Each structure stands twice: as structure tokens, then as C-alpha cells.
Amino acid sequence: MMIGIKDLERSWKEFNIKDINLTIDRGEYFVILGPTGSGKTLLLELIAGFYLPDAGEIWIDGVNVTNVTPEERGVGFVYQDYALFPHITVRENIEFGLRIKKLPKDEIERESSRMMDLLGITHLRNRYPDTLSGGERQKTATARALVLKPDLLLLDEPMSALDARTKSGMQDELKKIHKESGVTIVHVTHDQTEAMIMADRIGVMMNGRIAQVGTVREIFNMPKNRIIADFVGTENILEGFITEKTDGLIKINIGSAEISTLSDLETGCEVNVFIRPEDVIISREPQRTSARNNIEGVITKIVNLGAIVRIEINGELVAFTTKQSAEELELETGKHVHASFKSTAVHVLKK
Amino acid sequence: MSLKSIENVMEKIKKDKIFIFFLFLGFFLVFFVFITLGDMFYRQINDLSALFNAAKDPVVLTAMWLSIAATTLSTLIAFIFGVPLAYILARKDFIFKTVIEGIIDIPMMIPHVVAGIALYGVFMRSGVIGAPFNMLGLSLIDAFFGIVLAMLFVGLPYLVNTAREGFRTVDERLENVSRSLGASQWQTFQKVSFPLAFPSIYNGCILAWARGISEFSAVLIVAYFPKSAPILIYERFTSFGLQSSRPVAILFVLVCLAIFILLRSFKWRKK
Numbered sequence A: 001m002m003i004g005i006k007d008l009e010r011s012w013k014e015f016n017i018k019d020i021n022l023t024i025d026r027g028e029y030f031v032i033l034g035p036t037g038s039g040k041t042l043l044l045e046l047i048a049g050f051y052l053p054d055a056g057e058i059w060i061d062g063v064n065v066t067n068v069t070p071e072e073r074g075v076g077f078v079y080q081d082y083a084l085f086p087h088i089t090v091r092e093n094i095e096f097g098l099r100i101k102k103l104p105k106d107e108i109e110r111e112s113s114r115m116m117d118l119l120g121i122t123h124l125r126n127r128y129p130d131t132l133s134g135g136e137r138q139k140t141a142t143a144r145a146l147v148l149k150p151d152l153l154l155l156d157e158p159m160s161a162l163d164a165r166t167k168s169g170m171q172d173e174l175k176k177i178h179k180e181s182g183v184t185i186v187h188v189t190h191d192q193t194e195a196m197i198m199a200d201r202i203g204v205m206m207n208g209r210i211a212q213v214g215t216v217r218e219i220f221n222m223p224k225n226r227i228i229a230d231f232v233g234t235e236n237i238l239e240g241f242i243t244e245k246t247d248g249l250i251k252i253n254i255g256s257a258e259i260s261t262l263s264d265l266e267t268g269c270e271v272n273v274f275i276r277p278e279d280v281i282i283s284r285e286p287q288r289t290s291a292r293n294n295i296e297g298v299i300t301k302i303v304n305l306g307a308i309v310r311i312e313i314n315g316e317l318v319a320f321t322t323k324q325s326a327e328e329l330e331l332e333t334g335k336h337v338h339a340s341f342k343s344t345a346v347h348v349l350k351k
Numbered sequence B: 001m002s003l004k005s006i007e008n009v010m011e012k013i014k015k016d017k018i019f020i021f022f023l024f025l026g027f028f029l030v031f032f033v034f035i036t037l038g039d040m041f042y043r044q045i046n047d048l049s050a051l052f053n054a055a056k057d058p059v060v061l062t063a064m065w066l067s068i069a070a071t072t073l074s075t076l077i078a079f080i081f082g083v084p085l086a087y088i089l090a091r092k093d094f095i096f097k098t099v100i101e102g103i104i105d106i107p108m109m110i111p112h113v114v115a116g117i118a119l120y121g122v123f124m125r126s127g128v129i130g131a132p133f134n135m136l137g138l139s140l141i142d143a144f145f146g147i148v149l150a151m152l153f154v155g156l157p158y159l160v161n162t163a164r165e166g167f168r169t170v171d172e173r174l175e176n177v178s179r180s181l182g183a184s185q186w187q188t189f190q191k192v193s194f195p196l197a198f199p200s201i202y203n204g205c206i207l208a209w210a211r212g213i214s215e216f217s218a219v220l221i222v223a224y225f226p227k228s229a230p231i232l233i234y235e236r237f238t239s240f241g242l243q244s245s246r247p248v249a250i251l252f253v254l255v256c257l258a259i260f261i262l263l264r265s266f267k268w269r270k271k
Helices: A040-048 A090-100 A105-119 A134-146 A164-181 A192-198 A216-221 A226-231 A323-328 B003-015 B017-045 B048-056 B058-091 B097-109 B112-123 B130-135 B144-168 B172-180 B185-213 B217-222 B229-240 B242-265
Strands: A003-012 A015-024 A029-033 A055-060 A076-078 A152-156 A184-189 A201-206 A209-215 A236-246 A249-253 A258-262 A270-275 A281-283 A292-304 A308-313 A317-322 A336-342 A346-350
Touching: A003 A040, A015 A040, A015 A209, A029 A040, A029 A192, A040 A055, A040 A152, A040 A184, A040 B172, A076 A134, A076 B172, A090 A105, A090 A134, A105 A134, A134 A164, A164 A192, A184 A192, A192 A216, A201 A216, A201 A226, A209 A216, A209 A226, A226 A236, A226 A270, A236 A258, A236 A317, A258 A292, A258 A346, A281 A317, A308 A323, A317 A323, B003 B017, B017 B048, B017 B242, B048 B058, B048 B242, B058 B097, B058 B144, B058 B185, B058 B229, B058 B242, B097 B144, B112 B144, B112 B217, B144 B185, B144 B217, B172 B185, B185 B242, B217 B229, B229 B242
Parallel strands: A029 A184, A029 A201, A076 A152, A152 A184
Antiparallel strands: A003 A015, A003 A055, A201 A209, A236 A249, A236 A270, A249 A258, A270 A346, A281 A336, A292 A308, A292 A336, A308 A317
16 A cells, blocks of 8 residues: 555645545556546645645555655655746756755766656756746656656646647656556546546545545446536436336336346336446447347437537437447438447446 | 838837837836936036045045945845745744734834934833843944944835745745655755745845935934944035035945946846
């Protein structure tokens, strides 16, 4: 276990975090996912020791560090806008921690050169931070933290200021660094796609509390409640009740159609049904196999999102399909179609 | 400048009407200062020998050295005690913080003759500050160190307030990152907070220095002797009139201006 957090509590300005209990394993890439203002950054700052908690404990690598100063925790930290020291060059920024450690000059030079090389920023060594692009700043800040070879690296929305292209490059870069160095990473973001791409495990944070912890699959396909489902992009949240149950297979009446899936809930139970739009397939003909649910309907809305198309059926069910297949099926509003999804793609929660 | 480029400039000016208007308004202030000092200088041009004589007069030179030395020392003291205070005021919230900020502002708000009377009260032999000095055999009334303290009193708000604003502009997260990179609070102050706030601190020093050297009333009451430059000028004016005081005044202005321009010319910002 790399990080253990017990009953952590802290208020700071308008932020408030409470009842945080979390364990993060050594070498894990852990993403804290939550909307703006949910207290994610504050939690990260508490782990780094910039602020002391009002209550609770923080353990890092088997040591209770609750009252340990940040400089003694040896935790790497990268802020959202990178917080580079504006009065010194890229190289001096990266060498900052090494100089504090009073390492021999040649070692400092070797380590910072190696780091700049690794991140491909050697050509920027004598530049000042305010002359760098977002991506270059990101790399400098990451290099500055990593050059000290921390066991734990905390990233606060590290990609939110980057354009889409730089972002995906940086995601690859971070994954590579994570894999090669074995450093434990805690990464805070509000971007569910980023969480999906980066995380080994995700902790969803809402209103200052950890609402759910789980693997990517668990968070996105089996959200614990409606609010989390909504936040992680489960656009189809249908309401219904269980009409029948045989051998764990239930049938749910959602008004316009019947959905079958596996569940341990009982007949008569009022439920919410969650289906991710990317799990819904649109076709012209019904796809009747025992493992699939099929809903017939009329397309009420089509929105082109670039490579994918968002299709609304009967005004209640949303499906994503590729632009190409939408064209092949000649989808347009008013057209009669069949929407199908596997029974395993259906997540049912008692209302 | 070619005709073409003059045309270009005129073209630009037409597009910047608001600035022309504002420049016109602002120029009024510049003109006010310029005409006042310019007039004094202009009148003296007819009698340059008096100016040269003043520059050779040991009494005048001593007074000016004394003023410069006293204000430099008072700025140094304000720096040593003011920078830490400014840092606390910029970083921490605590009860009575506004009270402390208010106390620091007081010397800026009261008439300096009042400051002089108040200082006289605490500096005299039986005064709160004067008594301990007196036990060491030092007098603050009519003494160099008394002048320094009077200058400190009137100059300190400028240094503390300017430095505080400087520290406020330093992002606290830079300090956090510094700590996470292994730097202690001391090292973080030395390597991050202080250098980043330094342009403001330096400005505050210049303001405090200028405030000190230009102080008259408080110094007049606390220490008529040894004579600092403003006192000497005043004395010459009351005893011998404009003819006698103006050369010294001009010389003093020239010296102060030269030092001021020199101090201002240092650019502490990174390129």
C-alpha cells in the first residue's frame, strides 16, 4: 500500500472535504474523477502536506505522515497551471530540487540533462517559463518533479490546459513514464475520457466525498447511484419496475418496452436502468437473439459530434454510432429503427 | 525621421484619440512639477557662481551627507524589520491583522509635525524610547540616530505596504511546489518568495528612502542639530532669504534626483 487515508476531513475557503477513506496501491495509476469544486485539488494538497487536515490520518509508504512537512514527504506535485518558477530558466526549474539536496554539480547536470532528454525539452533549457507553450510547461513541471525520483507523483488536472493533440501525446508520455519508473501516480481530473484512458482505478469524488472507488469498468458500467451515473456519462437512465424473475433473469417494464437482464432484485421492485450510449447498436432490422434487448422506435434527434453521431430514439434512448455506419444505415430523424443492447450492458439499481 | 514615417505616426495618433486626450490631462501634472522646479533652476542660471560656492561649502556638504546617510540607514532598518512583517501580512490571516495594518499606515496619515511632536515625547531623556538609550549614554534628541528614527517612522509604511503587495502577487502554489521539491520554509523564502517579490521590495525601499530624505517637520522637532539638508535650507531661507537658500536647495534636488534616477535605473525584472 502506497497511500492510506483514514477519515480525512478539512475545510478550506469554500471547499470542504469529509469522510475520505482511500487506499492506493504501490505502482498504481489512480485517478480521482470529479466535477469542478468537488475538493479534488484540496485532497491532493493534503496528501502532499501543503495543508494539514482538520481530522483524520494520512499514511504514505507505511508511515503516518499526517503531521510531516511537505519537504519531508518527498512527494512529487504538478499543479494545473504547472506553477513553474518564473524567475529562473527551464533547466534551473528542473535542477531546483537537486540543488536543494546539495548534490555534486556534475550529478545535478547529469540528472537534469537525462530528464530533459527523456521529455524532449533539452532545446528549451535556457528559456524562461513565460516563453513556453502549455505542453512545454507541462513537460518542464513533470520533469522538475520526476528528477527527484519520487515514489509518489501527484498530478492536479495536468492536461486541462492542453489542446487535444498535445494532450494525447502527453497521455502516452505519462503512461510510458508510469510503466518504466513504477512510480505511483494520483491524477486528478474532471474529464471522464481522460480517466478512462489513464486509470488503473478511479475514485469518483463529489461534494467533498469519495462517492465510489473501482476499476474503469466498474465506474463506467456499474455506477453506484444515479448522480455518479449521470456524471460518468451514462446518458440512458430509464425508470421501470421488475415484472418477472426466473433464475436470476429479470424482466423490467420501462413503459414503452421490456428489458431483460441479470439481477438479484425481486419482482415488483422499482428500478433505475442504466445503459451507456456506446453500448447501444442501431439497425434497420430487429436483432433477436436471446442475449440482446431490442427496442423499436423512431429517431427523434441526430447530432453530429465529429467522428461519432449521437442518436436519440423515442426521445428517451441515446445511442452512439460511427459517422460511417450512420451514413450506411441512412439514418435521419423520423426514420423507424431498432436499438439493441446486450443484457450485460444493462445496469440495474433499486430506486 | 522621414516624411513618410511622420505620416505614419500621425496616422497612429488619429487612431488613438483617447490616449491623446488622457495625455493632455496627464500632462497638466507633469507640467505643474516641471514648471515649479524649472522656474527655480531658471532663476539660478543667472547666478551659477552661488551654486558652485554652495557645492564647495563644507557646511552644505556635511548636511547633505548627513541626510543621505540617515535616510539610507533608516531604509536599511525598515528593510530588516519590514520585509518579514510584510510577508506575514501577505500570507497569513489572523485576528488584529487589520489593526496591525492600520497601525503601520498611521505615519502616512498624520501631519508630520504631529509625528515630530510624538517622536519628541518618546525620544526625550525620560521618554519611553529615550530613557533606555539615555542609560547607555546616548541621546536621541538633537542626535544623528534621532534623525534616523524620525525618518524610519515616516518612511516605514511605504516599504511595508509595497513589499506586502509584492509578496501577495507571488502565487502561494509556487511556495507549495518548492516545499514538495524538498526546500524548507527558509529555503523557499530565500529562493522563491523573496526573489519574486524583490522588484516590489526594492520599490518600497526607494519610496522609504525618498520619504526619509525629504522629511522636514519631524526632523526639525526631533533634531535641529546636527543639521540635515532640509533644515539647513530652511534656516538659510529664514535667516538670509531666497538668494541664500536657493543654491543649496537646487544642489540638494540635483543630488537627490541623481541618486533617485540611479536607483530607478536598476531593472530587477528578469529580461
